[in-house]
Amino acid sequence: MRATAYQRKLDVKNGRIDLSHGAGGRAMAQLISGLFHEAFGNEWLARGNDQAAFDVGAGRMVMTTDGYVVSPLFFPGGNIGSLAVHGTINDVAMGGARPLYLSASFIIEEGFRFSDLKTIADSMGEAARAAGVYIITGDTKVVERGKADGLFISTTGVGVLADGLDLSAEKARVGDRVLVSGSLGDHGTAIMSRRQNLAFETEIVSDSAALHDLVALMVAAGGSSIRVMRDPTRGGLAAMLNEIAHQSGLGFRLQEEAIPVKPAVAAACELLGLDPLHVANEGKLVAIVAPDMADAVLAAMKAHPLGCDAADIGEAVADNHQFVQMSTGFGGGRIVDWLAGEQLPRIC
Amino acid sequence: MKYADEFRDKTIARGLARAIGAEAESQSEYRFMEFCGGHTHAISRYGLEDMLPANVRMIHGPGCPVCVLPASRIDMAIRLAERPEVTLCVYGDLMRVPGSQGKSLLTAKAFGADIRMVYSTLDAIRIAEQAPNREVVFFAIGFETTTPPTAVMIRLAEKKWLKSFSVFCNHVLTPSAMHSILESPDIRNIGRVEVDGFLGPAHVSAIIGTEPYEVLAQQFGKPIVIAGFEPLDMMQAILMLVRQVNEGRHEVENQYSRAVTRKGNRRAQEEVSDIFELRDQFEWRGLGLVPHSGLKLKQAYAQFDAEMRFAMHEVRVADNPACECGAILRGVKRPVDCELFGTVCTPEIPTGSCMVSSEGACAAHWTYGRFRDYQLRRA
Ligand code: SF4
Numbered sequence: 001m002r003a004t005a006y007q008r009k010l011d012v013k014n015g016r017i018d019l020s021h022g023a024g025g026r027a028m029a030q031l032i033s034g035l036f037h038e039a040f041g042n043e044w045l046a047r048g049n050d051q052a053a054f055d056v057g058a059g060r061m062v063m064t065t066d067g068y069v070v071s072p073l074f075f076p077g078g079n080i081g082s083l084a085v086h087g088t089i090n091d092v093a094m095g096g097a098r099p100l101y102l103s104a105s106f107i108i109e110e111g112f113r114f115s116d117l118k119t120i121a122d123s124m125g126e127a128a129r130a131a132g133v134y135i136i137t138g139d140t141k142v143v144e145r146g147k148a149d150g151l152f153i154s155t156t157g158v159g160v161l162a163d164g165l166d167l168s169a170e171k172a173r174v175g176d177r178v179l180v181s182g183s184l185g186d187h188g189t190a191i192m193s194r195r196q197n198l199a200f201e202t203e204i205v206s207d208s209a210a211l212h213d214l215v216a217l218m219v220a221a222g223g224s225s226i227r228v229m230r231d232p233t234r235g236g237l238a239a240m241l242n243e244i245a246h247q248s249g250l251g252f253r254l255q256e257e258a259i260p261v262k263p264a265v266a267a268a269c270e271l272l273g274l275d276p277l278h279v280a281n282e283g284k285l286v287a288i289v290a291p292d293m294a295d296a297v298l299a300a301m302k303a304h305p306l307g308c309d310a311a312d313i314g315e316a317v318a319d320n321h322q323f324v325q326m327s328t329g330f331g332g333g334r335i336v337d338w339l340a341g342e343q344l345p346r347i348c
Numbered sequence: 349m350k351y352a353d354e355f356r357d358k359t360i361a362r363g364l365a366r367a368i369g370a371e372a373e374s375q376s377e378y379r380f381m382e383f384c385g386g387h388t389h390a391i392s393r394y395g396l397e398d399m400l401p402a403n404v405r406m407i408h409g410p411g412c413p414v415c416v417l418p419a420s421r422i423d424m425a426i427r428l429a430e431r432p433e434v435t436l437c438v439y440g441d442l443m444r445v446p447g448s449q450g451k452s453l454l455t456a457k458a459f460g461a462d463i464r465m466v467y468s469t470l471d472a473i474r475i476a477e478q479a480p481n482r483e484v485v486f487f488a489i490g491f492e493t494t495t496p497p498t499a500v501m502i503r504l505a506e507k508k509w510l511k512s513f514s515v516f517c518n519h520v521l522t523p524s525a526m527h528s529i530l531e532s533p534d535i536r537n538i539g540r541v542e543v544d545g546f547l548g549p550a551h552v553s554a555i556i557g558t559e560p561y562e563v564l565a566q567q568f569g570k571p572i573v574i575a576g577f578e579p580l581d582m583m584q585a586i587l588m589l590v591r592q593v594n595e596g597r598h599e600v601e602n603q604y605s606r607a608v609t610r611k612g613n614r615r616a617q618e619e620v621s622d623i624f625e626l627r628d629q630f631e632w633r634g635l636g637l638v639p640h641s642g643l644k645l646k647q648a649y650a651q652f653d654a655e656m657r658f659a660m661h662e663v664r665v666a667d668n669p670a671c672e673c674g675a676i677l678r679g680v681k682r683p684v685d686c687e688l689f690g691t692v693c694t695p696e697i698p699t700g701s702c703m704v705s706s707e708g709a710c711a712a713h714w715t716y717g718r719f720r721d722y723q724l725r726r727a
Contacts, residue, residue, distance in 0.1 A: 275393075323719050330579050331358045331365075332395020335718040 012191025015114040039121035052136035062097035067154040077206030081120035085127035088157035093212035097159035105139040169247035171227040177294035182309040188279030209283030210225040221300035224295035251319025343348035364583040384549035385412030385694040385707025392462040392716035404574040407679030410711035422447035437472040448665035469501035474726035514654040524641035546682040557612025634674035671700035
């Protein structure tokens with residue numbers, strides 16, 4: 001991975017990835033130094049080793065890893081790169097931890113445009129810098145045309161957890177409040193509307209964002225009265241609460257009217273036959289909080305721009321069947337279930 | 349979502365619920381069948397059952413085109429997709445429907461069949477244009493609502509000279525199925541629950557109008573109210589049905605007048621009748637062979653008819669004997685009455701067709717309403 005002076009410059013504007021960019025030779029080194037190092041720029045990468053040594057603060061380490069295979073790669077509000085950085089930061093943060101370092105591994109399809117790769121790498125660098133996190137090691141592979149859908153990214157993140165904090169699903173108790181940090185369904189609907197070329201009057205923008213600052217505020221306000229924190233990504237709020245219900249052996253009872261959903265998102269979901277509760281979010285979190293501290297944590301959330309629409313949407317209840325139930329805005333009751341398979345638009 | 353909120357207002361809903369409660373006579377039972385899967389879905393999704401008095405019961409009818417598609421047609425589609433020269437374009441919710449061997453289009457795709465999920469008929473046309481050397485087949489399915497787009501697609505394919513494009517036609521007709529529920533030869537075997545009235549389909553009626561239901565209402569002496577898909581639409585329609593029953597009337601009434609007229613959409617009807625003609629009979633899952641209930645392409649469009657083009661043969665296959673779909677589609681049984689419900693048969697691995705589409709009675713109950721079963725048992 002050492003970056004030295006090389007022959008011709010990368011033609012970022014018109015060039016494309018070819019198999020040589022993954023072959024371990026000069027072209028690959030040039031790609032890494034000319035594109036990734038430039039975008040991620042930090043002292044650890046600059047040393048050009050196959051690994052990075054770093055300091056860790058006091059407390060317990062937290063580690064997570066995730067793969068990003070999204071289509072389309074670019075969407076309103078971000079792209080696969082910023083998404084990969086935010087997503088991994090959030091996974092670390094949901095443990096209550098402060099994220100520190102990331103690794104990034106790229107699987108690139110032969111023929112991929114340099115210009116697109118640069119846009120993606122730049123937005124990763126930007127997202128990481130904005131979050132005060134460093135991408136300190138990585139890997140690049142190029143596969144033949146047809147063997148990957150443009151670009152796959154996988155990222156690993158590490159962070160540190162303050163002593164005494166231990167968030168976990170089985171800690172939820174009857175009576176705990178369910179808090180969400182903002183409106184649901186934005187990311188998934190933005191992607192879907194782009195996939196189907198739907199021109200809505202108001203463009204729906206992904207909520208992709210790094211939530212660790214918000215988490216820090218919440219932890220400061222609520223400490224260990226925050227029992228569980230999770231970001232409702234794929235499968236949405238529905239899948240996430242069902243998971244927690246199974247892990248904790250409890251049920252949940254929600255109030256549909258309290259759940260924030262933007263009008264444009266609700267309308268788009270209606271059109272596509274989707275349920276916003278099943279749709280992915282990339283910049284929202286859900287916290288299960290002991291009832292006596294719920295208001296304080298909610299107030300802390302509202303004080304942060306990423307939590308200004310935070311809401312208390314329901315509570316944990318005793319239920320052997322571990323149902324997530326909801327009183328509908330209409331006045332009836334229903335289950336909020338996992339999705340079976342992929343969420344597919346209905347035909348009529 | 350201003351437009352929809354007006355039709356989901358809790359206060360108005362409570363008012364309607366009170367009116368239904370007041371008008372439904374306590375000594376009588378009111379059993380209304382919503383024919384359409386869209387209604388079934390909405391009833392469960394908004395928890396409408398909780399708002400009705402105990403003596404007003406909704407029966408989920410067969411109105412989901414995915415649910416009533418027999419396993420044999422899925423088998424045919426799988427066999428077609430497995431031909432190396434064929435690309436099959438399919439709506440997403442058909443992908444998981446099991447054929448007779450438990451194999452679905454999703455499994456066929458995993459084993460290498462070229463199956464593409466599409467969102468509209470135009471996607472299929474685009475795929476055909478991009479792959480002129482492939483035989484591109486569109487798996488057409490649905491009631492009267494989705495037939496006009498298929499007709500338009502065939503016209504477009506003709507205009508564009510798409511020589512290797514065809515349609516596997518599974519379009520079916522609503523009134524024939526309602527007829528068959530009320531009167532079919534195997535009612536003696538399955539039995540039948542008394543239906544006191546029908547909630548008529550919304551979108552379907554926007555195309556065909558309310559007129560085709562008039563003879564049904566007369567012949568069987570059952571009131572039919574055409575209702576929109578919003579929960580308030582349905583509540584209002586239920587109130588209209590209760591009134592008709594109380595007054596001994598059996599008319600076709602139109603709650604959904606903002607979209608439905610008596611004569612329907614003439615242009616769409618003409619488009620359909622130009623291209624399609626009635627089949628003598630068509631198999632419905634759970635209902636068996638229903639006379640004059642399906643459509644096929646006219647001879648003049650035979651080149652676009654996949655069944656002709658690939659000499660496809662239908663082999664009728666028996667459904668899983670434990671599956672109660674047939675009785676459920678007729679309202680004779682409820683999902684919990686099927687011993688496979690929630691054990692062998694769930695939306696993840698459906699056995700019967702009612703569990704596949706979110707509009708199927710079993711799937712709707714499993715996904716939104718199954719907590720009520722435990723409440724009942726506890727009570
Ligand atoms: S539970 Fe499954 S097998 Fe039983 S009737 Fe419903 S769909 Fe058929």
